Amino acid sequence: MDQNNVFVHAKWQVKEGKLDAVLQLMKEAGEKSTREEGNLFYKLHQSQSDENTIILYEGYVDADAVEIHRNSEHFKSIVLEQVVPLLENREVILMNRLF
Numbered sequence: 001m002d003q004n005n006v007f008v009h010a011k012w013q014v015k016e017g018k019l020d021a022v023l024q025l026m027k028e029a030g031e032k033s034t035r036e037e038g039n040l041f042y043k044l045h046q047s048q049s050d051e052n053t054i055i056l057y058e059g060y061v062d063a064d065a066v067e068i069h070r071n072s073e074h075f076k077s078i079v080l081e082q083v084v085p086l087l088e089n090r091e092v093i094l095m096n097r098l099f
Helices: 019-034 063-070 073-086
Strands: 006-014 039-046 053-060 087-096
Touching: 006 019, 006 063, 019 039, 019 053, 019 073, 053 063, 073 087
Parallel strands: none
Antiparallel strands: 006 053, 006 087, 039 053
16 A cells, blocks of 8 residues: 555444444445445444444545545445435545555
8 A cells, every 4th residue: 555545434323223224235335336446445344332333444546536436326326325314423534544
């Protein structure tokens, strides 16, 4: 991995009763995202203390790859249109690796 890589940390708070739907949708989104040319990885994690807290950790070769991801049909149709309405809160941080 090099200094141009961009990492995404997204913390989602899923609405009560919507976790199964979110996880099912994210399985498809993750499969499609990992096939993107500029994707390094796409990992989904769940809090041990609150099952409705989901953390996404994604890696992309550069900022252009992040934009391609965000403009992809699957990101728009699955994440933005279907998953986001099932969330109480959504925080997304773009990061660069320091060392």
